[in-house]
Amino acid sequence: MKKNKRIYRKLFIVIIAIYVILTLANQQKTLNQYSKNIDKLEEQIEEEKEYKEELAKKKEDVNSLEFIEQTAREKLDMYYPNERIYIDNGM
Numbered sequence: 160m161k162k163n164k165r166i167y168r169k170l171f172i173v174i175i176a177i178y179v180i181l182t183l184a185n186q187q188k189t190l191n192q193y194s195k196n197i198d199k200l201e202e203q204i205e206e207e208k209e210y211k212e213e214l215a216k217k218k219e220d221v222n223s224l225e226f227i228e229q230t231a232r233e234k235l236d237m238y239y240p241n242e243r244i245y246i247d248n249g250m
Contacts, residue, residue, distance in 0.1 A: 220226045231237040238244055
């Protein structure tokens with residue numbers, strides 16, 4: 160009877176130890192995934208900050224006379240009076 164109690168006690172301790180090890184391994188795996196996600200999100204934040212800076216610069220440039228002239232020439236095919244435009248079709 161005493162022998163059975165010792166065996167059950169040891170078996171119980173082994174089962175608890177296995178459960179703890181598996182739980183810790185699973186938590187470590189989850190933490191690693193979160194770390195990877197953090198790295199990706201930080202990278203995306205940096206890219207978005209750069210894009211925001213580009214848009215801010217573009218916003219400033221939109222009101223400049225050079226931008227307005229360039230847009231009129233390229234997109235609207237507008238030119239100054241008496242201005243000659245040569246187009247090379249040889250290519």
